[in-house]
Amino acid sequence: MFTKISRYRKLADVSAPDAKGRTLAAKDLRLLPEVAGSFRHTVEAGDRVDHLAYKYYSQPLQWWNICDANSEFLSPLAMLGKETRVSTRFPLSVAGASLGRHVAGAAPDPRC
Numbered sequence: 001m002f003t004k005i006s007r008y009r010k011l012a013d014v015s016a017p018d019a020k021g022r023t024l025a026a027k028d029l030r031l032l033p034e035v036a037g038s039f040r041h042t043v044e045a046g047d048r049v050d051h052l053a054y055k056y057y058s059q060p061l062q063w064w065n066i067c068d069a070n071s072e073f074l075s076p077l078a079m080l081g082k083e084t085r086v087s088t089r090f091p092l093s094v095a096g097a098s099l100g101r102h103v104a105g106a107a108p109d110p111r112c
Contacts, residue, residue, distance in 0.1 A: 005059070005061055005062065007030060007064055008027050008030060011027040011028045011029075011030055012027070012028040013025060013026075013027065013028075014026050014027065014028050032068050032071055033068060035068070035069045039056075041056075043079075043080050043081055047080050048080070049063040049066050049067065049076045049079070049080065050063045052066055053065065053066060063076070066079075067079070
């Protein structure tokens with residue numbers, strides 16, 4: 001089920017009930033490992049964690065090691081200074097019914 005380099009391969013198998021009462025197979029929670037030593041890399045424009053993993057580990061699929069060692073960042077994009085912006089201000093419509101603050105094509109609500 002997992003490749004030999006997967007961080008989940010060695011985790012214990014567990015089972016848990018779902019909302020319908022069925023028992024589902026899953027993997028146990030993966031705790032962050034202790035990180036010994038330190039290394040500095042100055043983030044530059046165009047950096048990606050898979051590229052950095054290739055540069056330092058010769059294996060782009062080991063990007064998660066970099067993320068584990070930098071647990072203060074909640075996302076790889078935040079670590080690289082490229083965190084996506086989240087907006088809740090956008091209009092949606094389905095078959096003419098508004099799901100957002102205004103109907104597409106209508107004048108926008110000035111509160112948006």
